[in-house]
Amino acid sequence: MRYLPLTDSDRQAMLRTIGAASIDDLFVDVPEAARLAGPIAGLPDHASELAVERHMAKLAKRNLSAGEAPFFLGCGAYKHHVPATVDHLIQRGEFLTSYTPYQPEIAQGTLQALFEFQTQVARLLGCDVANASMYDGSTACWEAITMARRVTKRGKAILSAGLHPHYVSLARTMARFTGDQLDIAIPDLAPGAPGGDMARLLGAIDADTSCVVVQNPNILGHIADLSELAARCHEKGALMIAVVTEPVSLGAIRSPGEMGADIVVGEGQSIGVGLNFGGPYVGLFACAEKYVRQMPGRLCGVTSDADGQRGFVLTLSTREQHIRREKATSNICTNAGLCALAFSIHLTLLGETGLRNLAALNHAGAVSAAARLGGVPGVELVNGPFFNEFTLKLAKESRPIVRSLAGQGILAGVSLGRLYPDAPGLANGLVVAVTETSSAEDVESLAEALEAELAA
Amino acid sequence: MSMNSEGRVTRPENTASAAAPATFTGNRGLMLEEQLIFERDDYGRTGVDLPKAPLVANLLGGLERHRPIGLPGLPEPETVRHYTRLSRQNYAIDLGLFPLGSCTMKHNPRLNEKVARMPGFADLHPLAPVDTVQGALGVIHELGEWLKTLTGMSGVAMAPKAGAHGELCGLLAIRAAQEARGNAREVILVPESAHGTNPATAAFCNYRVENIPATADGRVDLAALEARLGPDVAGVMITNPNTCGLFERDMQRISDAVHAAGGLVYCDGANFNAIVGRVRPGDLGIDAMHINLHKTFSTPHGGGGPGSGPVVFSAALAPFAPLPFVDKQGDDYVLVEEETAGEHHGASFGRMAAFHGQMGMFTRALAYILSHGADGLRQVAEDAVLNANYVLRSLDDVLDAPFGASGPCMHEALFSDAGLAQGFTTLDIAKGLIDEGFHPMTMYFPLVVHGAMLVEPTETEGKATLDQFIGALRSVAERAKAGDAALKAAPALAPRRRLDETAAARKPVLVWKDADLPEAAE
Numbered sequence: 001m002r003y004l005p006l007t008d009s010d011r012q013a014m015l016r017t018i019g020a021a022s023i024d025d026l027f028v029d030v031p032e033a034a035r036l037a038g039p040i041a042g043l044p045d046h047a048s049e050l051a052v053e054r055h056m057a058k059l060a061k062r063n064l065s066a067g068e069a070p071f072f073l074g075c076g077a078y079k080h081h082v083p084a085t086v087d088h089l090i091q092r093g094e095f096l097t098s099y100t101p102y103q104p105e106i107a108q109g110t111l112q113a114l115f116e117f118q119t120q121v122a123r124l125l126g127c128d129v130a131n132a133s134m135y136d137g138s139t140a141c142w143e144a145i146t147m148a149r150r151v152t153k154r155g156k157a158i159l160s161a162g163l164h165p166h167y168v169s170l171a172r173t174m175a176r177f178t179g180d181q182l183d184i185a186i187p188d189l190a191p192g193a194p195g196g197d198m199a200r201l202l203g204a205i206d207a208d209t210s211c212v213v214v215q216n217p218n219i220l221g222h223i224a225d226l227s228e229l230a231a232r233c234h235e236k237g238a239l240m241i242a243v244v245t246e247p248v249s250l251g252a253i254r255s256p257g258e259m260g261a262d263i264v265v266g267e268g269q270s271i272g273v274g275l276n277f278g279g280p281y282v283g284l285f286a287c288a289e290k291y292v293r294q295m296p297g298r299l300c301g302v303t304s305d306a307d308g309q310r311g312f313v314l315t316l317s318t319r320e321q322h323i324r325r326e327k328a329t330s331n332i333c334t335n336a337g338l339c340a341l342a343f344s345i346h347l348t349l350l351g352e353t354g355l356r357n358l359a360a361l362n363h364a365g366a367v368s369a370a371a372r373l374g375g376v377p378g379v380e381l382v383n384g385p386f387f388n389e390f391t392l393k394l395a396k397e398s399r400p401i402v403r404s405l406a407g408q409g410i411l412a413g414v415s416l417g418r419l420y421p422d423a424p425g426l427a428n429g430l431v432v433a434v435t436e437t438s439s440a441e442d443v444e445s446l447a448e449a450l451e452a453e454l455a456a
Numbered sequence: 457m458s459m460n461s462e463g464r465v466t467r468p469e470n471t472a473s474a475a476a477p478a479t480f481t482g483n484r485g486l487m488l489e490e491q492l493i494f495e496r497d498d499y500g501r502t503g504v505d506l507p508k509a510p511l512v513a514n515l516l517g518g519l520e521r522h523r524p525i526g527l528p529g530l531p532e533p534e535t536v537r538h539y540t541r542l543s544r545q546n547y548a549i550d551l552g553l554f555p556l557g558s559c560t561m562k563h564n565p566r567l568n569e570k571v572a573r574m575p576g577f578a579d580l581h582p583l584a585p586v587d588t589v590q591g592a593l594g595v596i597h598e599l600g601e602w603l604k605t606l607t608g609m610s611g612v613a614m615a616p617k618a619g620a621h622g623e624l625c626g627l628l629a630i631r632a633a634q635e636a637r638g639n640a641r642e643v644i645l646v647p648e649s650a651h652g653t654n655p656a657t658a659a660f661c662n663y664r665v666e667n668i669p670a671t672a673d674g675r676v677d678l679a680a681l682e683a684r685l686g687p688d689v690a691g692v693m694i695t696n697p698n699t700c701g702l703f704e705r706d707m708q709r710i711s712d713a714v715h716a717a718g719g720l721v722y723c724d725g726a727n728f729n730a731i732v733g734r735v736r737p738g739d740l741g742i743d744a745m746h747i748n749l750h751k752t753f754s755t756p757h758g759g760g761g762p763g764s765g766p767v768v769f770s771a772a773l774a775p776f777a778p779l780p781f782v783d784k785q786g787d788d789y790v791l792v793e794e795e796t797a798g799e800h801h802g803a804s805f806g807r808m809a810a811f812h813g814q815m816g817m818f819t820r821a822l823a824y825i826l827s828h829g830a831d832g833l834r835q836v837a838e839d840a841v842l843n844a845n846y847v848l849r850s851l852d853d854v855l856d857a858p859f860g861a862s863g864p865c866m867h868e869a870l871f872s873d874a875g876l877a878q879g880f881t882t883l884d885i886a887k888g889l890i891d892e893g894f895h896p897m898t899m900y901f902p903l904v905v906h907g908a909m910l911v912e913p914t915e916t917e918g919k920a921t922l923d924q925f926i927g928a929l930r931s932v933a934e935r936a937k938a939g940d941a942a943l944k945a946a947p948a949l950a951p952r953r954r955l956d957e958t959a960a961a962r963k964p965v966l967v968w969k970d971a972d973l974p975e976a977a978e
Contacts, residue, residue, distance in 0.1 A: 001832045003563055005918030006839050014846045014919065018864070023838045026845055026864040027734060029703035034739045039830035043605060046829035049567050056823055059598075060576025062591030064584070073581040076810055083504060085532055087573075090758075093550030094543035097564050100760040102556070103886065103896055104957075105950040109542035110759035116493055119967040123526040129966045135617035135762070138810035146660075166810035169794065173778075173806035177631050177661045223519055253519040267810075277592050278582030278811025279617065280762030292964065298760065303960035306945070306953035315960040321620070321656035322901075326665040331656035334618035334750075338758025345539055348493055351529010354502035360509035367512045385517025406585040414583045421794060436506070 001046055066275055066411065070442035074389045074433025075219060075414040076137065076164050076245045077278065078270035080358075081437055086272050086345045090338055100298075100337070104313045105305070110337065111312035114300040117344040124250050124347075125264040126257020127286035131297040132314075133340040134283025134332065137267025138167045141213065141243055142174050143285065143296045143330055144263045148211035148239045149180060150294050150329070156208045161185040162195030162218025164245060165419045171213075181208075186423050187220055192384035194220035194391045194429075201229055205236045211263075215243040216256060219419070220382070220431060221389035223253055230260025239263060247271055247284070248435075249387040251359030263287040272346030273339045282339035293319060296330030358436060362388035366434040369443045373432065376447050378454035382429075389433040391416075394454060398430040401453045410449050487951055490541040493528045494968040502529040526970065545951040546759070547895045553917055553925050555847075557868040557898035557910025558651070558699055560729055560751035565827065568755070568820035577819050582811035586791050592815060593789035597782045599822045603747060603768055606833070607728075608738025611774025613767045614781065614813040619726060622746025622765025623657040623693070625808060629744055629769060629776040630691050630720045631661060632805040636776070639718065641690035647676050649700055649902040654693045654724060663690060670904050673862040674700040674870075678709060685717035691743075695724035697731065699902040700859055701844065701868035701910065711741025720744070720773065728752045729914075730841055730867035733834030743770040749814070753821035764817035775803040780812055839915035840867040843922060847911050850926045854933045858905050867914070873907025877939030882907040887954060888932035890947035894925055 006014075011023070020026055027035065039045070047055075066079045073079070090096065094109060101107030101114075114132045121130035134140040145157045157175075159168055159182060168184055175182045183204055187195035195218045205212060212233055217223045226242060233240040242256030244266035256264045266284035269275075273282055285297060292299075293316065301315035321328040350358060366388040374381030378395035392413075394401065399417035406412070416429035434443070482489045514520075530538060547554065554561035572578060580592055600612040613629075616622040627644070634640055644658040647668045655665040666684065669677045676694060692714050696704045704710065711721045723737055723745035729752040731737075737745050749755045749764040757763075769777055779801065780793040791812070792801055828836060841864075848869035852860045856874035859865070873882045886896035886909075898910040911929075913922060935943045947953065 004839055010919040018845045018849045026841050029705045030735050034735050036734055039834050043830035046832035047826050052823050052826045056571040059591040059594050060574040063576040063580055064588035065575040065579040067579050077582055089539040092543045094546040094548045096756045097549040098546045098759045099757045104955045105947050105952045106547040106890055108951050109546035112542055122967045169807040254521045274578050275581050277580040277815035279814040280816050299966055301960040302965040303956045305955045311952040311955045313955050313957050313960045322652035325652050326655035326659040328656040331620045331653050331660045333620045333653050334761040334763035336762045337760030348530050349503035349535050351502045352525050352527040354504045354529055357506045364509040364512045367515050385515050403585050406588050
């Protein structure tokens with residue numbers, strides 16, 4: 001076995017040092033009935049590197065990857081070009097194969113990178129502080145809801161209809177067990193503002209409301225000014241939680257923090273982290289400084305060493321499970337360290353200039369695509385303002401069309417029938433994301449294929 | 457003085473080695489200082505080449521971001537250098553033994569990195585039509601089957617994002633199952649030696665947590681547990697092998713007692729690497745157990761994640777597993793999501809994260825499992841346990857091993873601070889090890905042992921490495937017992953000396969505040 005350095009003679013020598021006759025003697029505490037006499041039957045034995053690589057390559061071949069097709073999927077996961085430098089740097093063994101920085105004197109690399117990540121995230125989302133990352137956007141969103149409960153000591157969360165349905169689904173799962181009250185709604189295809197439910201949200205906030213959760217851009221691509229909502233929340237003693245699933249948008253539009261959000265959570269995948277079929281991703285979590293002691297997750301802070309040199313450590317750990325146990329702010333232990341590093345490296349390469357340019361490219365591409373696709377007979381563009389993602393209403397149910405186009409080698413977008421199987425009113429909706437990776441030829445292929453499907 | 461033929465000095469002169477001289481840069485040879493990206497004058501720059509955006513209508517609805525964001529950009533060469541320099545301030549398993557007990561730092565095979573990056577896996581959108589992702593679903597299914605077989609369990613949930621998320625998954629299934637029986641309960645029992653995530657998770661889904669004491673030999677006190685069981689107890693969370701590095705000999709009796717009282721048994725499988733291939737937890741009456749893919753199956757820890765925490769279930773709990781999950785029908789794979797759940801999986805407690813789990817970890821773990829096979833995985837457990845016992849018996853004369861007399865340990869060796877000189881602590885030993893070029897062991901955990909030092913060598917260390925580590929730890933322990941004042945000043949040879957954690961917490965500085973950037977700092 002290529003990963004196991006001990007030789008049989010090492011093993012014998014070590015057993016003698018231990019004073020055991022055989023390896024079985026070291027498993028004496030396992031009850032006789034539960035001891036397996038040999039390798040588990042029916043499973044293959046060890047395999048060479050070549051054999052494993054071939055097996056995995058065969059499985060990989062049964063997939064149509066995003067790079068092989070005109071590609072327009074979004075809805076919480078976006079295809080962006082990641083510079084080669086990012087993946088090279090995160091594969092340095094000192095980053096890849098290190099642990100949580102529990103011994104800060106020999107983990108300054110990870111810690112400084114996390115401190116830079118926290119600063120970048122806080123500035124991007126428009127908040128005072130950010131943590132060292134969460135698992136992903138969806139779990140960060142639920143953590144924010146529980147944090148609002150702790151801050152306000154109220155138990156009702158109002159979720160915008162434009163919040164990603166998986167995020168809603170997760171909140172429903174948890175609320176069933178925690179007793180939190182949720183006020184939720186299904187989005188509609190309102191012309192100009194699909195999934196926008198500002199009037200509903202403004203009207204629903206009451207004295208029991210802990211928070212309003214609103215996504216911008218929302219699941220159908222609509223973007224809105226959240227300032228009035230934030231003001232209303234504050235008037236009523238509630239927090240506004242903003243969710244960003246496409247952080248590249250913040251190179252073009254005002255950050256939720258600027259618009260008054262108290263907590264901003266996000267899915268950081270679209271900067272530095274690939275699609276990876278849904279994970280691992282990186283959850284962003286930022287808030288106003290006054291709430292920092294109610295935050296979940298790890299925080300990295302500045303200090304100095306015995307010689308007075310600046311250094312970084314994990315801090316405020318009395319919020320965390322390994323100290324506070326059942327009184328912790330969250331059960332989270334592992335974060336998404338390596339994905340946070342990828343996010344940070346990509347953002348360092350982009351800088352403000354690059355991010356703004358990238359965002360402008362995305363928006364311009366999406367505007368052109370929306371005009372072209374909206375002009376296809378049987379297709380109606382639903383959105384007014386949007387960033388790089390918009391919703392089309394087709395003359396037919398969209399899900400079979402998406403499947404049919406996939407068969408033709410075009411990954412057309414996300415059908416709302418898949419995301420909202422119980423909402424027949426959304427069945428003709430198709431959410432299309434356009435990034436810097438989508439070419440004009442790709443858009444043309446999609447337009448022509450859609451036209452053919454709808455004419456059929 | 458020795459010189460080569462060109463007169464160059466080839467052997468250093470034997471000068472008295474003084475303290476390293478102060479340098480202009482603050483660097484010390486290859487130990488390079490690196491400023492923050494925010495301290496450089498790079499706010500207007502970028503390290504990427506992008507085409508200029510074409511002029512088209514602006515549909516941002518008046519939401520344009522006008523104020524500066526405050527994000528520095530570094531040209532590509534300087535980005536590479538910045539992160540490469542930072543990386544060199546880290547210890548890593550690639551550099552040497554990393555004996556963090558209960559964290560399991562073992563070799564990360566690069567084959568796993570290669571397969572995870574195959575475009576057929578890495579470049580897949582989670583909502584791509586199911587017909588176009590059959591191979592990805594195949595990976596999830598194949599890995600799930602391995603996990604079920606290795607643990608002897610009936611069901612598996614691949615959704616959890618990390619170990620603690622897996623604990624949450626297990627407890628939600630327990631809650632859902634008991635509610636379905638019309639028998640919701642409020643209390644989860646947790647041993648004193650448990651990981652902090654256990655009580656935190658129980659509280660996160662609204663259970664009340666009560667502790668179970670440990671026996672003098674470091675195991676769950678079965679009598680105390682039995683005495684506490686009753687109609688309000690939903691279940692127990694037992695770590696096995698436990699955090700003292702010991703196998704819970706009474707596991708079957710614990711399970712039987714909990715089941716007889718109407719409760720369910722959650723096993724924290726963080727230490728499954730000690731028994732994989734030698735014991736199936738399903739044979740011990742366990743109802744749910746998470747497996748940290750980054751521990752047992754060697755997906756890289758990455759400086760603190762990402763993890764992945766699939767959960768295996770007994771037949772009693774399998775129907776309550778979360779969405780989505782993958783089913784195999786003939787040669788095809790089906791993804792059961794919300795829409796079809798009513799037909800196939802009505803009892804599921806629902807979704808616990810967006811999308812389908814940590815795919816990038818699944819590909820790595822599967823490559824690791826296939827590389828070892830059934831025979832190799834058994835050898836993994838044996839070598840991990842052998843290495844830990846070798847460390848235990850090589851050091852129990854110099855360090856106090858509180859449970860050393862009770863028999864062999866499993867995958868990790870536990871020592872205490874008993875016998876150190878007055879004023880010397882576990883922390884001093886840890887910092888002394890840093891100067892010896894080793895990452896310290898886990899310190900002050902588990903809480904049931906005073907000044908705990910938990911050493912987990914793992915199976916990927918050879919005997920020579922272990923012998924060197926044992927020698928280093930022995931030397932540092934002897935200094936701590938002798939009261940060597942220089943040890944209090946360790947580390948002296950790391951990128952930083954001891955850092956003031958109290959000051960960091962008293963006045964937290966969590967982001968860089970740039971005085972020269974007034975608008976962005978608002």
